[in-house]
């Protein structure tokens with residue numbers, strides 16, 4: 001079983017083997033964490049993203065990290081929250097699962113996630129945190145390539161939501 005940590009910080013500064021980008025389906029950049037990652041990585045990231053032909057919500061694609069301290073970026077578009085009855089939870093779970101599978105495929109040991117979908121896409125953070133923590137812990141239990149997963153929360157409220165979810169779910173694991 002690898003380790004799971006929750007920190008407050010800026011994912012563009014993370015020295016993980018791979019950081020995850022809460023992308024949009026075009027993979028051509030956007031606001032929030034996506035914009036921050038593209039700005040920090042430099043224009044070569046967008047050049048590589050242009051070759052990928054987009055990505056469906058819940059799926060994941062990988063690029064190099066260019067000027068980022070992280071070696072790779074795993075791009076995954078989260079679901080837009082439309083009240084919770086439009087398959088949002090399954091799509092969000094797939095984002096975490098598919099990103100981690102890709103990281104394992106590329107033999108990455110440490111992976112950092114932002115809080116996917118809880119910004120512009122409007123997913124309530126307390127709900128998103130439960131799904132995220134459950135998927136991450138399940139994954140850490142079932143393989144040994146990815147040894148550390150870090151949730152990088154941009155603000156205190158987000159960090160608190162993930163800590164609460166971890167307390168709730170971590171105890172039953």
Ligand code: ADP
Pocket residue numbers: 009010011012022023031032033034036078114115116117118119120121122123152153154155158
């Ligand atoms: P989405 O479109 O998936 O909702 P956003 O980028 O709007 O994605 O927001 C996702 C989360 O990422 C939010 O909690 C937001 O505060 C956070 N965020 C924004 N910039 C950064 C950053 N540099 N590092 C980590 N998290 C960030």
